[in-house]
Amino acid sequence: MSIRVAVIGAAGRMGSEVCRAVEAAEDLELAGGFDVGDELGDLGGAHVAVDFTVPDATLDNVLHCVGRGIDVVVGTTGWDDDRLATVRGVLDANPGTGALIAPNFALGAVLTMKFAAEAARFYESVEIVELHHPDKVDAPSGTAVRTAELVAASRREAGVAPAPDATASGLAGARGAEVDGVPVHAVRLRGLVAHEEVLLGSVGETLTIRHDSFDRVSFMPGVLIGVREVGRHPGLTVGLEHYLDL
Numbered sequence: 001m002s003i004r005v006a007v008i009g010a011a012g013r014m015g016s017e018v019c020r021a022v023e024a025a026e027d028l029e030l031a032g033g034f035d036v037g038d039e040l041g042d043l044g045g046a047h048v049a050v051d052f053t054v055p056d057a058t059l060d061n062v063l064h065c066v067g068r069g070i071d072v073v074v075g076t077t078g079w080d081d082d083r084l085a086t087v088r089g090v091l092d093a094n095p096g097t098g099a100l101i102a103p104n105f106a107l108g109a110v111l112t113m114k115f116a117a118e119a120a121r122f123y124e125s126v127e128i129v130e131l132h133h134p135d136k137v138d139a140p141s142g143t144a145v146r147t148a149e150l151v152a153a154s155r156r157e158a159g160v161a162p163a164p165d166a167t168a169s170g171l172a173g174a175r176g177a178e179v180d181g182v183p184v185h186a187v188r189l190r191g192l193v194a195h196e197e198v199l200l201g202s203v204g205e206t207l208t209i210r211h212d213s214f215d216r217v218s219f220m221p222g223v224l225i226g227v228r229e230v231g232r233h234p235g236l237t238v239g240l241e242h243y244l245d246l
């Protein structure tokens, strides 16, 4: 039996790509595409809904799906602990339903986060540069925020001292935004899609871990893994790495 998939945000850059990927997959069936102004209802009888919308809309969409027992795969950014706790609460009331929320479905981006967290305890300094297309509405990227959190957790656990920084004066923003003590710098440039560099340094050496998504098709293998696996993972999962045995 094929998995029926609804796409919320279907008219957008990611949503339209997901519709194409679902239609091209033999084991999946597109139950419907939904965008602003559409009544979600039972999402066309979908087993799984995929949400690529905007940070302001995604929580309501997820609650709508989970409240009806529809598994949901979410790529939209803008999640924080309070919003995740709200989702957990609704999932507790709907046992058996699964939600996967992942800031990045590109397999290389997932590996970059993993490698960066692994490397972070060995270096004095770490900073993150994320580079995206200029139509992106949030900064820094959800991926960079998650990378910084994982890096910071790894350094905390290993007892690494804060990175050295003698800056005593400067223009606001020149040192980026601090996420969990890690400076994150956001570039918006026409021609880019989604890119991230994690820069690590100690005396006499640096290590740069870089990932580039040149095309939104790069996110589709990960999205389809999410769609196929979410039914086997009841409750809330944050990050595709948990479906990849990483």
Ligand SMILES: NC(=O)c1ccc[n+]([C@@H]2O[C@H](COP(=O)([O-])OP(=O)(O)OC[C@H]3O[C@@H](n4cnc5c(N)ncnc54)[C@H](O)[C@@H]3O)[C@@H](O)[C@H]2O)c1
Binding pocket: 008, 009, 010, 011, 012, 013, 014, 015, 034, 035, 036, 037, 052, 053, 054, 055, 057, 074, 075, 076, 077, 078, 102, 103, 104, 105, 106, 142, 219
């Ligand atoms: N997790 C990942 O791998 C990944 C990859 C790329 C983008 N993203 C994130 O996905 C999100 C969407 O990115 P995009 O480039 O496709 O944006 P986009 O602006 O091209 O598309 C968003 C779509 O959502 C629709 N929308 C807005 N509010 C809605 C609502 N209430 N109900 C239904 N549809 C609604 C918009 O009309 C639009 O068509 C962003 O948060 C982005 O950061 C995540």
Ligand SMILES: O=C(O)C1=N[C@H](C(=O)O)CCC1
Binding pocket: 077, 103, 104, 132, 136, 137, 140, 141, 142, 143, 144, 193, 194
């Ligand atoms: O294009 C976007 O917008 C992207 N958003 C995600 C993020 O904020 O991390 C993932 C990469 C592309």
